[in-house]
Amino acid sequence: MISGETIEQAGYEIMKRAAIDIPGDYLSGIRDAARKEAEPLSGFVLKTMVKNYETATEDRRPMCADTGLPRYYVKVGDEARFSGGFTGIEHALRSATARATRDVPLRPNRVHPLWRTEYNNNVGINAPEIEWSFEPSAGWLDITTVHKGGLFGTDYRMLFPGDGIDGIRRFLLDTLVAFGKRGLCCQPAIVGVGIGGSKDTCMQLGKQAACLRIVGDRNPDPKIAELELELMEAGNGIGMGPMGFVGSSMVVDLHIEVGFTHTGGMPVSVHTFCLSSRRATARILADGRITYRTDPQWFTPYYRRETVDWPMDGLEAVS
């Protein structure tokens, strides 16, 4: 039985790790971009960022003071048992958020959207968001936190099947150029593209693609994997680098996630994670032990399942 205290402790620890320690996959991605960057201003920015990550880890201070809108993704194994039920998990994560906001400290960004009032603890109405998913034949509880800035670099557009891949490419360029000017979206970053679903799932998938998959990870569908690489190259071919300076570093990696959609439409969302792409995951095992990692492993084969039964038994999609 997993206790509420254990969940709170895990939530608190990943808040701290996400804010302070840059994930290894992302750091290698940025080092790689810095090596390839030929423009002096863009190169200076990338080298300064690497120095900043090192300073954050040495000093145990947040790598970026805009600790974003802290939020959680929880994956519950079918066999996991926890005291206090699902609302107990939510209570523990709200408590962890408030405690970490004071101790790390995180910036208390969260305010009421109309009255601008707050409790200085990043907790409020519908905040922090907690998204749920489930996993068959598992006894653990995975909790991931993501700290992502909230103002720029995200857009949604209803395209149509006839717009094709060119339409997606154009919309991606539109978003990257528009928000990339002056570096509003804090590029280079991991870019997530959501394709399909309804408007809200399209947004959700794109965001999860940006925030919950690591640099170097490819979509299991080989044709989508190819499209990921093609669109990444398009983004890096804009001629823009960090802060909107001339350069070649725009996209550290690009991830696509899809959802079955309305037969008449092709909704697309684009999300840029931060130059400091911050995430951390805790796995709480059935006996209460906690292990930590930086790869959320959110998109499991079960999560991407295609039809009624899972695993699929010899079924093939028709057009």
Add this chain to the structure above:
Amino acid sequence: MLEEHHVDLPADPESVSRLKPGSVVYLNGIVYTARERVYDFILNRGGELPAGLADVSNVNFHCSPAAAARDDGSFHIGGVTATASFRFSRYMADWLDRSGARILIGKGGMPADDYRNILAPRGTVYLTTVGYGTGALLGRGVRGVETVYWLREFGIAQAMWLFRVRDFGPFLVDSDLEGNSLFAEQGELVNRNLDRIYRGLRKPTLLRYGETDDRTDELI
């Protein structure tokens, strides 16, 4: 190699005039944070600036620190990062007159017209933070909180913090006293390439109301 400057604060007119777009700057002395709540209070609601502010510091940092009060009343400053400055454009002329700020620090710069019409004529330059996430480097440069105004009224993010800083940076000079802008100059270079990357991509089936195809447009 980019040119590097170390400036003691309050900044005197000569050191401000030496700052040219694209050079790197580190600051020593005192800087203060002020953003929309402070601007609104001082400029629209009859609020008074702390007496003698300009003699202590003439550097306005568009920033909300990740800060927390300790039980003994002191403050723990973790990371320090700028916030996007263009949102404060409408306050700037009056604010510079009232505060005497000669260096603005923020994220992403101001509209290029503001430099020519508002900042440069008042002897003020704009420095941008680097990469917009060097919270740890800037946090290390903050050696202490000199004082904080309106913490209760405006909250941690919007209060006016006075930071004692040492080797505080790096920043990049965006605008100089002639009203030149690094962002504007770099943006023009990037714009020249844009037709090429869009070549062959046709317009979407359904346009957005009011949509234009002018790629030199900026969002700010």
